[in-house]
Amino acid sequence: MDNTNETSFRHRLHEIIFEADTAAGKGFDVILIVSIIASVLVVMLDSVASFRMAYGDWFYRIEWFFTLLFTAEYILRIISVKKAKGYIFSFYGMVDLLSILPTYISILIPGSQYFLVIRILRVLRVFRVLKFTQYLIEVNQLRKALASSxxxxxxxxxxxxxxxxxxxxxxxxxxxxxxxxxxxxxxxxxxxxxxxxxxxxxxxxxxxxxxxxxxxxxxxxxxxxxxxxxxxxxxxSRAQPEGATTEVCRYCSKEGHDADADYCKYCGGKLNP
Known part of the structure; x- marks a missing residue:
C-alpha cells in the first residue's frame, strides 16, 4: 500500500471510528455503545453467585469476546490517528486501555476482571453519537468553572x-x-x-x-x-458559553472545538485536511 492509499485508508478509518457525522461513523459508535453496555451487564451478572454458578462458563466466554473486540478497536484507534501518543494519553485513550486490561490481568490475579465496569465510562461518547453539542458546551463551562476555582x-x-x-x-x-x-x-x-x-x-x-x-x-x-x-x-456564572462541535482532532484526539474552527485549538493541527 503506497503512501496515498495508506493516508486515505487512515483518514477513512478515522472518520468511522472517531467521527459521528457520517452514517458509518454513527453506526460504529452505536454498535460500540451497545457492546459496552452489554459487557458491563455481563460483568455485573457474573458477580451474582447464583448466576455465576449457572452461567459462569458462558460469562467467561462472553467476557473474553468483548475484551478481544475492544482490544481490536483500541489498536484500530491507534492506527487511525496521526499522532498515537496524543490518543493514548488522552482521557478517552486511558479509559479505552483500562477497559481491556482487567481481563488480561485476571489471568494472573483472579477477580480483577470485575474492574471491567470502568467500561461504562466509554458510554460518555453518546454525547458525540447523538450530536448533543449543547451538552458539550455545558461540560466545557463546568470544566472551566472547576479550573478557575x-x-x-x-x-x-x-x-x-x-x-x-x-x-x-x-x-x-x-x-x-x-x-x-x-x-x-x-x-x-x-x-x-x-x-x-x-x-x-x-x-x-x-x-x-x-x-x-x-x-x-x-x-x-x-x-x-x-x-x-x-x-x-x-x-x-462567570464562564461564557462557547459554541462547540463533536469533531475530533486527528493529531491530539481532543474535541470540543469552536464551530467555525479550521485548526485544532490544542495542537494546531488542521481539522479538515
Whole structure:
C-alpha cells in the first residue's frame, strides 16, 4: 500500500471510528455503545453467585469476546490517528486501555476482571453519537468553572483538614481511649464524619464537654458544606458559553472545538485536511 492509499485508508478509518457525522461513523459508535453496555451487564451478572454458578462458563466466554473486540478497536484507534501518543494519553485513550486490561490481568490475579465496569465510562461518547453539542458546551463551562476555582477549593480543603486535626486532637484528649478515641487519627476520623454530617455512629463522645464540642462541629458542618458549592456557582456564572462541535482532532484526539474552527485549538493541527 503506497503512501496515498495508506493516508486515505487512515483518514477513512478515522472518520468511522472517531467521527459521528457520517452514517458509518454513527453506526460504529452505536454498535460500540451497545457492546459496552452489554459487557458491563455481563460483568455485573457474573458477580451474582447464583448466576455465576449457572452461567459462569458462558460469562467467561462472553467476557473474553468483548475484551478481544475492544482490544481490536483500541489498536484500530491507534492506527487511525496521526499522532498515537496524543490518543493514548488522552482521557478517552486511558479509559479505552483500562477497559481491556482487567481481563488480561485476571489471568494472573483472579477477580480483577470485575474492574471491567470502568467500561461504562466509554458510554460518555453518546454525547458525540447523538450530536448533543449543547451538552458539550455545558461540560466545557463546568470544566472551566472547576479550573478557575481550584485555588479557592484547595484553600478550603486545607482549612477543613486543619480543623479536623485540631478537633480530632481535642476529642482524643477530652474523651480518651475508654470512650473509643484511642488515637488522634481515630479522633480525626470522627471529626471528618461529624463535620460532613454523615454521622456513622460507630464512635461518639460520652462526656458533657465532648458532646458540646460535637454539637458545635455538627452545626459548623452544615454551614461549611455551602462553601465549595458557592465557589463553583460563582465561577459558573462567570464562564461564557462557547459554541462547540463533536469533531475530533486527528493529531491530539481532543474535541470540543469552536464551530467555525479550521485548526485544532490544542495542537494546531488542521481539522479538515
Amino acid at each position: 481550584r485555588r479557592k477549593i484547595t484553600v478550603f480543603i486545607f482549612t477543613v483538614i486543619t480543623i479536623t486535626v485540631l478537633v480530632g486532637s481535642l476529642m482524643y484528649v477530652i474523651e480518651g481511649a475508654e470512650n473509643g478515641f484511642t488515637s488522634i487519627p481515630k479522633g480525626m476520623y470522627w471529626a471528618i464524619v461529624t463535620l460532613t454530617t454523615v454521622g456513622y455512629g460507630d464512635i461518639s463522645p460520652q462526656t458533657n464537654l465532648g458532646q458540646l464540642l460535637s454539637a458545635m462541629i455538627m452545626i459548623f458542618g452544615y454551614g461549611i458544606i455551602a462553601v465549595p458549592t458557592g465557589i463553583v456557582t460563582v465561577e459558573l
